[in-house]
Amino acid sequence: MGDTPGTIGTGLGGEPTLEEQIAAYQREFQDLDPQVEKIVSALSRLNRRMNVAYGRQTADLGISNAEWEVLKALVLSGAPYRLGPSDLAKRLGLTPAAMTHRIDRMVAEGLVTRERDESNRVRVIVELTPEGREKWLQAMRMATVFEGDLLQDLTADERTSLGEVLTRLLRRVEHAQPDAGGRLSDLD
Amino acid sequence: MGDTPGTIGTGLGGEPTLEEQIAAYQREFQDLDPQVEKIVSALSRLNRRMNVAYGRQTADLGISNAEWEVLKALVLSGAPYRLGPSDLAKRLGLTPAAMTHRIDRMVAEGLVTRERDESNRVRVIVELTPEGREKWLQAMRMATVFEGDLLQDLTADERTSLGEVLTRLLRRVEHAQPDAGGRLSDLD
């Protein structure tokens, strides 16, 4: 097994390199277009590595990646940084039940407050606290440094082109998927 | 509960569009480079949507996305499609405990077999069954159709360029992360 270059040097444990993996796919599945597979596999791996990086950064701040997602959603909603649990759940791709629990924890940690809407007493309002906003800001600063570093070697043209192509692919996927209520993890 | 009410229209529920999101980020965080954010957000979203698509396909086959990952790892290891639990766990980015449970289920479903290594009685060998290989093949066929469709609108040059740029980014991330034994979900 362990054959050649940097088999395990960096990267994850016994994981084959991208090149090894594509070669293996070609052996096992002739119909495969190596160019397509290269793009798809690189996309997937890149995303995983980035999530690990984000996870480390947020962990250093004493919050989880899951909590950072909530903070992001609240900040993105704009001042006064309030959203209902069901709205949050939709944005994050969670079930309402999971949202309830996550908010429980974040209230206990002082990142958000939860109160009933007086005009609409069925509703609940989750609001960012100053501490929560500060955590978001710190995470954001670390993230932008990381992201800038990641794209450092790309020329201006390459960045423009990459953004445009990815957006085009995204549109295609979203258009092709009317979404039958699928639940999935969010993390923009 | 019916499957219709405005719960979810196109894309995810109350999720803002990519453009809205970037505009919101710029309002809340001046230091943000919109071009970088566009790339990063598109990458993240694209990956999510693709995982949903894979999840639907594998669900149609009666297996979970998690199980498909195990099948992929075994096939990629080459004939005779055998790996130990700890090796599998490393490739999938799972803890050994999770691997044990996942193998339990897959053995029960007839996708793999588990037996002790006679020459090394501490070790266990997980081997793909013909049924497991057939499931992998079916999933693979569906995946390649989807992937080909996704990249349909890209020219040959764009595909080459995209693959090259993504590979470059991946190398950068892997080089920058000596990997402190991080656990994360795999899904190439």
Next chain:
DNA sequence: ATCTCGAACTTTAGCTTTGAAGTCTTCGGT
């Protein structure tokens, strides 16, 4: 006014994963 349907959130039960402790086998030092 009251009733009933429906919406928003919470609670409950079950599943998957993690982290830590436990079991069994192999290997190396004495």
Next chain:
DNA sequence: ACCGAAGACTTCAAAGCTAAAGTTCGAGAT
């Protein structure tokens, strides 16, 4: 040979999620 340490897997307890049932409140129909 014997004993201890290390490795490979499993077991156990707890965290976090989903699906489904339960609760509470509001709006329109009777």
